[in-house]
Amino acid sequence: MEAALKETKAKTSEVSGADLLLKALEKENVEVIFGYPGGAVLPIYDKLYDSKILHVLPRHEQGGIHAAEGYARVSGKPGVVIATSGPGATNIITGIADAMMDSLPLVVFTGQVATGVIGTDAFQEADILGITTPITKYNYQIRDIKDIPRIIKEAFYIATSGRPGPVVIDFPKDLAAGVSAEPAEEEIHLPGYQPTTEPNFLQVRKLSEAVSRAKRPVILAGAGVLHAKASRLLKEYAEQQNLHVVHTLLGLGGFPANHELFLGMAGMHGCFTANMALYNCDLLINIGARFDDRLTGNLKHFAPKATVAHIDIDPAEIGKNVPTQIPVVGDAGEALGQLLRLGASPPQQEEWAGTLAAWKKEFPYHYETSELLKPQKVMELLYEKTAGEAIVVTDVGQHQMWAAQYYQLQHADRWVTSGGLGTMGFGLPASIGAQLADPTACVVAVLGDGGFQMSTQELAVIAEFQLPIKIAIFNNKALGMVRQWQEIFYKERYSHSKNPVQPSFVKLAEAYGIKGFEINTETEAHLVLNEVLHDKEPVLLDFRVDGAENVYPMIAPGKGIHEMVGVKK
């Protein structure tokens, strides 16, 4: 009798691997999962049937992972993804690589075939650990049910701490379905992973002294400022020391664009003042940027007159591309806090400030007007009519650059773009994640006609959840950025860059039950935007923009940051 009782008790405290997974996600306060079912994850999906966590079904797994990236960028929390084994898992590879390049925290669960058949080319088997090793911050395969709570706890910690990034957990089906006695919660024990957040004070003091001595200082602020939630400290420090700020593409919004100390975005399509500030400065203070080649141009000509200081939580970034004299390893917020507390005397830089102000006035972004609808004008209207308060999500191409140039972001975490990998098809699904992260925000998805067609199926999710996203397609009937390069560097030989056949985007939206408008003129743009921007429902706007327009200024490949073409004369 006693033995039988004992046995029942043991049975009731048994849990399945899938139960442990859901418990762990609840413990991590996960609010939304972007997932797609299939054979290997059926035991997990059976548990999701009863779960309170919101599950969003993208219409393609790649859409799910980009939505998770948009969610992570806006909320600051990790995006959670589930995909089945084999094709489900390989469909999310681009998103994993994208998140790795742009340091976005993701926790990704992939189904795997049962442990007994791993390595036998079983149905829907793919070696996801092997495939994702170079594009994840870390990856695991679950080998024992008892490890599940610890592994998931570690995965969330790794994804969100230090330099954020994607973590993959590969989950064999038999372990999701199998049961075990509920394991005791284990503490995280990762002796090989201890990111340095607190910077070395002597290095910070060295930087502070260099700032005081500088004659032509400038801050280059990257996405590290956003990941560290340090934009307020950046503003305080820039104001304390009167330092001008240049942004990378990914850092936009970290410093208010209308601030008098803001010089604009630097890089291949950055503005004259920002690029010339980097070229001529005598002290370059890089905070959380990785000196990407699209930013630096030819390294021989990058900041040739400057002492370089670099604050970064990832020591591997320091000195990777640009020799650095003052390295500061640590969290951007901690470093800025220390600099502020030191309160050194601000640099004497009247002449430099005068030069920068004159450049800013003389060489703003510019474009020629005509009777055609100019994409830059559409961007300006979107900015004006949302008072700079929208969350702007972009795809990749010319429209992305115009958004970066003309939408003057005033706040942090309101800019979602694929910077490092430059992934077409990112924008529409990422806007879904952004809107779910901030349901009351005005989210504008700025897309090209090419990139939109890589993920149109996600209109179904927008319709299903009635997400009030404003989908603005900059329709130049071309793969515009490719067309621009062919015009400039390939003698106008437009090899496969003009879209010969396009569906009616308005009818496509309507097919999903979403309102759509085609807009051909500036007057129409005014009228339609006034009508729809503050609607509480989704809308698709097909802006028929001038297909011959190019993005300027531009630094041609191999040229230095000071060798821009297309600057206003």
Ligand SMILES: Cc1ncc(C[n+]2csc(CCOP(=O)(O)OP(=O)(O)O)c2C)c(N)n1
């Ligand atoms: C997945 C993927 N394939 C190819 C490219 C190369 N590429 C970069 S921009 C671009 C053109 C994008 O066209 P569209 O979406 O219409 O935007 P536009 O440049 O016209 O604004 C292409 C093909 C890419 N970045 N990503």
Ligand SMILES: [Mg+2]
């Ligand atoms: Mg296009």
